[in-house]
Amino acid sequence: MISLHDICREFQVGDERVRALDHLSIQIDRGEYMSIMGASGSGKSTLLNILGLLDMPSSGSYRFEEKELTRLDEEECAAFRREKIGFIFQSFHLIPRLSAYGNLELPLMLKGIPPHERREMIVKALGDLGLSNRANHLPKELSGGQQQRVAIARAMILKPPLLLADEPTGNLDTHSGREMIEILESLGEQGVTLLIVTHDPQLGRRARRQILMRDGQIIGDTRSVLA
């Protein structure tokens, strides 16, 4: 499904050029469950941002379902994110003044789905994550685990094929973290391609495919070992 070839991403910091991704190549299949590990600053987030088209590589090729994405314009990138990608962030990124319901409404509004059709989708999404009785709660009235569940529901409400999670358990306690991973894994079982960046080796090892990064390069990939 995904093919990155010879990707570089450089940042200009003062007079210095920082290379966040250094000639990185990887293939990812549909339905794969992959964890990305590595020290802080090794380029994990940059990789995820490029995969989600929030960022563009300085050079290299990114093909998604046989389509070259590095030449898309801003509008097309936005449409790609809307259709294909679900993002999960470490800090949840819920809009504080909107209820759980309101936050789930956002992707549906951006897609232009009329209000009466939204209701059913939101109720179902909240129900799937055990949040039915939290629909009208503001984020600050929810626990960390509940907030991240709302964020997952929001990311998945339009059923994108690819879920990108950047340290989704980083702000959660061990118990909620494990719970979160289990939710994500159940999504994986339904066919969603899962890419999870994590610091926690225990959680990372649960993935069928594990990747280790250092200095913008992949230095370990369990698939290549098996292959």
Added chain:
Amino acid sequence: MRIDDVVRFSIKSLSAYPARTALILLAMVISIASVIILTSLGEGARLYVTGQFRSLGSHLLFVLPGRTETTGGLPPIFGTAPHDLTIDDSIALAHSVLIERTAPIVIGAADVSYGSKEREVTVIGSSHNLKNVFELKVAKGRFLPDDDIYRSDRVCVLGEKLHKELFGHRDVVGEWVRIGNYRFRIIGILAPRGASVGIDMSDAVMIPTPTAQMLFDRPALFRIIVKAKNKQALPRAEQEILDTIRIRHGGEADITIIRQDAMISTFDNILKTLTWAVGAIAAISLIVAGILIMNVMMVAVSQRKSEIGLLKALGAPTHQVMRIFLSEALMLSLSGGVLGLIFGLASVPLINYLIPDFVLQTPVWSIFAALATAIATGLIFGSIPALKAARLNPVTALSGK
């Protein structure tokens, strides 16, 4: 994104910061309300002045001695005309079939005294025709005699205000009053009417033309007022007056004719411009409100960076983010504008009630102009922060840096 969703999203954002929103609304309300009130003031003044001109009487021409080079300008202040306007000129003009009647005018100031009371008063020398030409009404007695225009009787008609000042409410018809060095018999008192433009008849005393010429020792007329048969006759009457005077003044039409309707339209234009000007001045206060909107929106954009990043991650294109923030600015300016409009329109009758002498009148265009400027304010001053929001890099926005 649907329009109703954008609007709903904006309302939620604005109501999340009530104090800020209220402050901007207040600024907008004050600006828009002052646009409405000030233009109502200007329009009221315009209607008042043109109304006063109309009340002078209909289809009048004012014949002034001396000629001006530019048409429609003011008559010469300095320099004397080679030929004075005379009572005979006035009578000659009235012979035309296009002209209903004429009234000669001599104007001066003289001390008018009765008993121990004395005041300097405008003295108008004219004929019986003045009553009809200026549509004057006599409350007591009669107006100037209409038997012989050349007779210098020592009779006078008092304006209503002057009468009240000198005599209170006493009926003084038949009594004597001193004007300058002569004693005049009071033959009539004018009925009250609203103040008029130019000469305030209610504060003047009217005497026969020859008497005024003698009193001021001035044989020339100040002007001749010509009342045309009807409005259609005005242009031809004007030409005929020029022809008659040319014959009578030895081949030169050394006069200036001012049409009353031209005077009305001049004042009308001046006051329309004035109304626009005060409206525009009030609209400048909108810039202040606009800058406030921009300022607050700028703060909002930096505070909501991570939200903007999120919207982009969820697939909102640049123009969508722009629309969301522009709609917030527009909503602020438009609701402030509508509230200001309501406030302004409500205060106009209130001011009219409190100050009944002068009627404020809201011109319809100012309502639309106020709303249009409110919308423009929101669009102009909201676009800079909206653009800033739309251009944020999603990755840095999400990191909240």
